[in-house]
Amino acid sequence: MLAAAQRLRRSSDFAAAVRGGRRAGRSTVVVHLLIDEPAQASTARAGFVVSKSVGNAVTRNRVRRRLRHLVRPRLADLPDGTLLVVRALPASASASFETLGADLDAALTAARSPRRRR
RNA sequence: CGAGUCGACCGGGCGGUCGCGUCGGUGUUCCUCCGGGAGCAUCGCCGAGGAACGUCCGGACUCCACAGAGCAGGGUGGUUGCUAACGGCAACCCGGGGUGACCCGCGGGAAAGUGCCACAGAGAAGAGACCGCCGGCCUCGUGCCGGUAAGGGUGAAACGGUGGGGUAAGAGCCCACCAGCACCCCGGGCGACCGGGGUGGCUCGGUAAACCCCACCCGGAGCAAGGCCAAGCAAGGCCACCGCCGCGAGGCGGGGGCCGGCGCAGGCAUUCGAGGGCUGCUCGCCCGAGUCUGCGGGUAGGCCGCAAGAGCAUGUCGGCAACGGCACGCCUAGAUGGAUGACCGCCGCCGGUGGCCGCAGGGCCGCCGCGCACAAAAUCCGGCGUACAGGUCGACUCGUCCG
RNA sequence: GGUCCUGUGGAGCAGUUGGAGUGCUCGCCGCCCUGUCAAGGCGGAGGUCGCGGGUUCAAGUCCCGUCAGGACCG
Numbered sequence: 001m002l003a004a005a006q007r008l009r010r011s012s013d014f015a016a017a018v019r020g021g022r023r024a025g026r027s028t029v030v031v032h033l034l035i036d037e038p039a040q041a042s043t044a045r046a047g048f049v050v051s052k053s054v055g056n057a058v059t060r061n062r063v064r065r066r067l068r069h070l071v072r073p074r075l076a077d078l079p080d081g082t083l084l085v086v087r088a089l090p091a092s093a094s095a096s097f098e099t100l101g102a103d104l105d106a107a108l109t110a111a112r113s114p115r116r117r118r
Numbered sequence: 119c120g121a122g123u124c125g126a127c128c129g130g131g132c133g134g135u136c137g138c139g140u141c142g143g144u145g146u147u148c149c150u151c152c153g154g155g156a157g158c159a160u161c162g163c164c165g166a167g168g169a170a171c172g173u174c175c176g177g178a179c180u181c182c183a184c185a186g187a188g189c190a191g192g193g194u195g196g197u198u199g200c201u202a203a204c205g206g207c208a209a210c211c212c213g214g215g216g217u218g219a220c221c222c223g224c225g226g227g228a229a230a231g232u233g234c235c236a237c238a239g240a241g242a243a244g245a246g247a248c249c250g251c252c253g254g255c256c257u258c259g260u261g262c263c264g265g266u267a268a269g270g271g272u273g274a275a276a277c278g279g280u281g282g283g284g285u286a287a288g289a290g291c292c293c294a295c296c297a298g299c300a301c302c303c304c305g306g307g308c309g310a311c312c313g314g315g316g317u318g319g320c321u322c323g324g325u326a327a328a329c330c331c332c333a334c335c336c337g338g339a340g341c342a343a344g345g346c347c348a349a350g351c352a353a354g355g356c357c358a359c360c361g362c363c364g365c366g367a368g369g370c371g372g373g374g375g376c377c378g379g380c381g382c383a384g385g386c387a388u389u390c391g392a393g394g395g396c397u398g399c400u401c402g403c404c405c406g407a408g409u410c411u412g413c414g415g416g417u418a419g420g421c422c423g424c425a426a427g428a429g430c431a432u433g434u435c436g437g438c439a440a441c442g443g444c445a446c447g448c449c450u451a452g453a454u455g456g457a458u459g460a461c462c463g464c465c466g467c468c469g470g471u472g473g474c475c476g477c478a479g480g481g482c483c484g485c486c487g488c489g490c491a492c493a494a495a496a497u498c499c500g501g502c503g504u505a506c507a508g509g510u511c512g513a514c515u516c517g518u519c520c521g
Numbered sequence: 522g523g524u525c526c527u528g529u530g531g532a533g534c535a536g537u538u539g540g541a542g543u544g545c546u547c548g549c550c551g552c553c554c555u556g557u558c559a560a561g562g563c564g565g566a567g568g569u570c571g572c573g574g575g576u577u578c579a580a581g582u583c584c585c586g587u588c589a590g591g592a593c594c595g
Contacts, residue, residue, distance in 0.1 A: 005157095009455065011418080047455060057171090057494055065459045069137075096488050097460065 006075060008047030008083065017047070017083040024110035026103035028092040029067070032085040033111040035078075044082040046071050055093045063088050070101045074108060 008014055021034035048067055050060045067086050078084065092100060 007455075011455075014455075049455085058492095061494070062459080065138090065457095069460055072137075094488090098488090 006043055006045055006072075008045050008085070013045070013083060014047055014049070014085060017085040021083065021085070022111045024107045025089075026107045028089055028095045028100055028103045029107055030087040030089065031104070031107040031111050032083075032087070033078075033108070034083040035081075035112075043080055044075050044078040044084065046075055046084040046086065049085060049087040051088075053090050054088055055090075059093045063092050066097055066100055067092075067104070070097075070104050074104070 008017070017032045017034045021032040024031050024033075046068075048064050050064050050067075052060075054060050054063055067088065071084070071086065075084070086104070095103075
């Protein structure tokens with residue numbers, strides 16, 4: 001799980017990450033990553049978007065909690081001030097914990113690697 | 119043993135590692151107006167449901183000054199009770215279903231009035247003459263006039279049923295029995311209603327989940343209610359001290375100090391009262407000196423409300439029951455991009471499969487499985503409705519067999 | 522938290538005093554027309570009226586419950 005300080009709490013943070021960040025998708029999740037944030041923020045922070053198309057309230061809660069648990073160790077590798085938004089797709093409702101973690105890793109490396117642009 | 123009815127309940131368990139949220143303790147860092155506050159670490163307690171769901175009803179609570187009257191509008195509809203209240207629940211009544219335990223019913227009024235009843239049929243609601251039956255007339259015909267609702271046919275429904283008398287033919291026209299209706303009397307029941315007797319006229323269709331009538335109920339909005347602080351638009355605001363008030367966030371008053379200098383346009387008013395409360399109308403009442411409309415500008419932060427309650431468990435008493443009284447015990451989630459997750463071990467259940475045992479129902483031992491339902495608080499309660507793998511307990515009915 | 526709307530052939534819609542599931546546009550099938558295709562003409566098929574109950578002689582229509590989709594308000 002994530003502590004409250006490591007989560008995105010404001011609508012403006014979500015908008016900044018989704019609009020300004022780099023995006024990479026897999027079959028279960030889509031990742032928005034915004035790295036160059038003003039240096040005042042202490043740690044990297046993450047937020048989750050699980051829409052109603054994923055399932056009812058129980059499955060949405062389960063997907064979000066699994067994603068939080070998966071994001072927690074990976075958040076330490078990201079530089080300070082990074083904003084991360086993980087959006088769950090409908091396929092994530094039936095995915096296992098392992099495939100969810102594999103997709104999240106793949107999407108994160110894909111979003112971080114192409115730093116050669118501009 | 120088989121088939122079934124009703125009610126109550128559980129809805130995976132135990133342990134370990136790493137995490138999250140509220141609250142409390144400890145330590146530490148920072149800030150401080152010295153009251154405290156914030157962050158981090160660590161320890162401990164607690165941490166979704168029987169439906170948390172749908173939002174179909176009813177309340178508590180808050181604001182609208184009080185929560186007023188009539189009309190309109192909406193809702194409910196056997197009776198009596200229970201309840202804070204209800205469209206809920208219980209018992210009973212009536213009607214229907216079942217061999218039975220039991221189940222189902224928006225179950226007031228059609229004799230206050232209006233509307234509708236397609237097609238078919240002569241006729242569809244104060245009756246009516248198509249065929250038929252009977253009588254009369256003559257121009258003797260596939261004729262005209264009259265009587266007749268017993269028969270035929272149509273329809274979901276045709277103005278009581280059977281038998282007899284009666285008649286030209288018939289008809290409640292008369293009579294007996296039956297069914298139904300209205301009124302009266304007696305008995306039982308708090309009541310819905312039930313049982314019995316008498317009189318009347320013979321007779322009255324259905325539909326109110328069509329308008330309507332009757333009885334009863336309903337003021338409106340909703341915790342995003344509502345309140346406080348900060349910031350900002352703005353034009354007034356900010357700061358500490360003392361006293362007082364508030365459940366609380368906090369506020370009020372006093373003297374003192376500091377900063378700042380009056381968005382735009384239009385309408386109607388200033389006690390003979392604009393405008394508003396009161397969302398539709400009328401009355402009545404209240405607030406009232408500014409208010410209304412449009413444009414422009416600002417605001418997405420924090421706190422209180424916010425969890426001890428029509429509360430739960432046990433016992434006992436009253437009541438057929440729903441439920442209520444008393445005693446004792448317990449404290450049981452409070453998030454706000456929204457806290458319960460991940461992994462492991464053992465057991466349980468389910469499905470598949472293999473072996474052994476048994477005449478059989480089945481039992482025992484293994485292996486496999488993304489297997490184990492439905493579905494998650496958001497102010498809080500009481501109901502209703504709906505979804506749900508599997509399981510437990512109790513009461514009762516019918517059938518068969520044995521004693 | 523509150524207030525509403527929609528569900529009818531494959532698609533989009535109409536459907537009133539409740540009375541045969543009736544209609545429109547596109548699509549589909551067959552035939553005609555054409556050297557061929559399109560357009561056009563003629564004919565045809567295709568329906569649990571979202572689902573389950575109820576009222577009524579009779580329900581797409583009225584009532585209740587339920588499911589799915591969608592919209593609005595602060």
